[in-house]
Amino acid sequence: MAGNSNNNIIAELKNISHYFPQPSGQSFKVVENFNLPVKTGEVLSLLGPSGSGKSTILRILAGLIKPTEGEVLSYGQLLSGINPQASIVFQKFALFPWLTVQENIAVGFEGKSIDLDMQKEMISKVIDKIGLDGFEEAYPRELSGGMKQRVGIARALVSDTELLCLDEPFSELDLLTAIHLRDEVLNLWLAHEKNPKSIFLVSHNIEEVVYLASRIVILTPPPAKIHTIIENNIPYPRDYRSGLFMEMVEKIQDIITSVVIPEKPTVEVKAELLKLPFRVDAVPRAEVTEIIGLLEALNDNQGRLDIFDFAGEVGKDFGRIALIVKAAELLDFIDSMKHEIIFTDLGKKFVGSDINERKIILNKQLQNLGLAKIIIDMLKKSKETKLPREVIIDELILLLPTENPDRIFRTLISWGRYAELFGYNAKEKIVYLDRI
Numbered sequence: 001m002a003g004n005s006n007n008n009i010i011a012e013l014k015n016i017s018h019y020f021p022q023p024s025g026q027s028f029k030v031v032e033n034f035n036l037p038v039k040t041g042e043v044l045s046l047l048g049p050s051g052s053g054k055s056t057i058l059r060i061l062a063g064l065i066k067p068t069e070g071e072v073l074s075y076g077q078l079l080s081g082i083n084p085q086a087s088i089v090f091q092k093f094a095l096f097p098w099l100t101v102q103e104n105i106a107v108g109f110e111g112k113s114i115d116l117d118m119q120k121e122m123i124s125k126v127i128d129k130i131g132l133d134g135f136e137e138a139y140p141r142e143l144s145g146g147m148k149q150r151v152g153i154a155r156a157l158v159s160d161t162e163l164l165c166l167d168e169p170f171s172e173l174d175l176l177t178a179i180h181l182r183d184e185v186l187n188l189w190l191a192h193e194k195n196p197k198s199i200f201l202v203s204h205n206i207e208e209v210v211y212l213a214s215r216i217v218i219l220t221p222p223p224a225k226i227h228t229i230i231e232n233n234i235p236y237p238r239d240y241r242s243g244l245f246m247e248m249v250e251k252i253q254d255i256i257t258s259v260v261i262p263e264k265p266t267v268e269v270k271a272e273l274l275k276l277p278f279r280v281d282a283v284p285r286a287e288v289t290e291i292i293g294l295l296e297a298l299n300d301n302q303g304r305l306d307i308f309d310f311a312g313e314v315g316k317d318f319g320r321i322a323l324i325v326k327a328a329e330l331l332d333f334i335d336s337m338k339h340e341i342i343f344t345d346l347g348k349k350f351v352g353s354d355i356n357e358r359k360i361i362l363n364k365q366l367q368n369l370g371l372a373k374i375i376i377d378m379l380k381k382s383k384e385t386k387l388p389r390e391v392i393i394d395e396l397i398l399l400l401p402t403e404n405p406d407r408i409f410r411t412l413i414s415w416g417r418y419a420e421l422f423g424y425n426a427k428e429k430i431v432y433l434d435r436i
Contacts, residue, residue: 009076010085010163010198011061012037016070017223018056026397028404030056032223034070038163038200043189045201045213047252049260049319051285053224054202055167061200062086062165082111083163086200087156091168093148095140102127102136104151108159122158130154130184146177153185157196164189164196168203178208186212190236204317206256206308210248211238218255223402227259253308257339260322280370282403283411286327288362288418294324295333295343295351303343307336331365363419363435371412372421374399379433389429 016034019027030053038044038061046054059065060072063083072079087108095104105123114122127133130150140148149169156164166185170178189199203209209216216230230252234244297314298305307325311318325341328334333347343351350361366372375392379385389409396405413431416422423434 008040009037010040010074011079011083011200012073012076013057013061014071014073016057016060016067016072018053018060018065018068022404022406026405029223029402031060031067032225034224034226036217036226038198039215040162040197042214043186043199043201043212044215044217045203045209046217046219047203047206047209047256048219048224049204049221049256049322050317051222052219052319053222054204054219057224058088058165058167058200058202062088064088085161086163086165087159087161087196088165088167089149089152089156089169091171093140093145093152093172095148095151097140100137100139101132101143101151104140105155105158108155108157112159122160126154126158129188130157144177145173146181149173149181153181157188160195162195162197164199166199166201166203170208171203171205182208182212186236204319206249206252206318207240210234210245210252211240216252218252218259220259222404228255253339256318257307257322257336260319260326280374280399281330282400282408283330283369283371283415284323284326285407285411286324288415290324291328291331291333292351292358294321294328295347298334298341298343298347299351303348305341307339307341330369331362332368359419362415363421366415366419366421371396371399371408372416375412375422375431376433379431385433387431389424389431392431 013034013036016031017029018031019029022028034057036044036057046057048054056065060067061083063072063079063081063086072083074083074085096107099107102123105126106119109119127136130153132147132150132154135143135147140151143151149172152169164185170181173181185199189196199212201209201212210232213232216232217226218228218230219225220227230248232248234242234248238245294305294310297310307321308318311321314321325334325336328341328347329336332344333350334341335344346361346365350358353361367376374395378392378395379387393405393409396403396408400408413422413424416434417424420435421433423432424430425432
């Protein structure tokens with residue numbers, strides 16, 4: 001496959017899987033058997049919630065991370081090390097504080113044999129193109145967030161690579177600055193005067209993706225796989241208020257809701273094999289305070305809430321809100337209908353209760369969860385109703401082999417401590433029963 005001569009494919013991910021080591025000693029699979037070509041002349045976007053593996057995939061494509069399994073191709077040739085055809089704009093600006101704007105941009109030439117006079121000329125052109133004139137000698141501390149990101153974009157463009165990788169580059173900016181910079185980057189690509197030929201965008205912002213991308217790849221929750229690929233044929237320039245634009249946004253919202261909050265969550269195979277008399281679901285990564293905040297917002301909105309509108313209002317990633325929704329639904333506090341949520345009777349009771357009554361309700365609900373039932377039973381059978389953390393972790397690995405056991409442990413113990421069901425001695429790493 002390394003000899004593929006298809007010049008329409010600028011880069012390609014083939015059978016990519018990647019694992020990250022965990023404190024428990026286990027490896028957590030972030031990406032699984034991922035295959036994706038990046039075509040010349042397209043804006044390709046990966047869309048998914050935070051933590052879905054988007055940035056890992058981008059870094060693998062750019063050669064910053066070597067995948068655990070699989071290969072990366074650049075124009076059909078096997079890539080080893082940094083992708084020479086790719087440059088990256090990061091979310092967090094990634095500027096050197098001791099370098100001026102001009103010097104930060106010059107970092108883009110690192111590893112390239114370009115003489116100093118040519119470098120100066122290229123820096124001057126990109127400074128003019130990105131609107132940094134007058135700031136050449138300024139240091140990052142003197143710049144606004146939007147200006148810092150302009151420097152990051154200029155540094156990526158000055159190296160004249162064919163593939164521009166954007167890792168949520170607008171998410172740290174205010175709304176108006178983000179809109180303006182999106183337009184500038186898009187116009188550079190649309191001009192087709194020179195590089196970049198293609199853009200690889202990572203984002204959790206649906207409107208941003210619909211506005212920029214010609215092809216949209218929707219990811220599953222970890223381990224990341226491709227759920228859906230959408231060809232976005234809305235003509236450029238695009239209008240956020242047009243009917244076509246809003247239809248595309250709604251279509252993607254429906255797909256993502258079905259991915260992140262499925263109507264029928266899958267039962268873990270391991271739990272079935274162990275012939276447990278109840279289902280065992282992983283607990284979503286959500287704090288009790290976030291669940292309560294969601295319920296109170298739902299109460300303030302007459303008991304009906306659109307999670308995408310709510311995510312926009314509170315300035316959070318829709319995936320983060322979806323996890324909180326899944327947690328509230330798991331505890332039987334809400335019901336979801338597509339991307340709208342409503343109260344259950346228990347949810348209404350919970351939100352109308354004082355803190356002590358809330359603890360009692362949550363305590364009871366946790367005792368009904370399959371995962372908590374197993375841990376409670378283990379603690380009851382142990383000496384002094386106490387167990388080391390690693391014993392619980394080992395059980396989580398057995399029950400939920402595809403999940404991150406450390407994250408599940410932290411979440412479940414956090415819920416249990418709020419409800420005064422579980423106690424945890426962090427110094428001795430001991431879990432114990434509190435009140436049952």
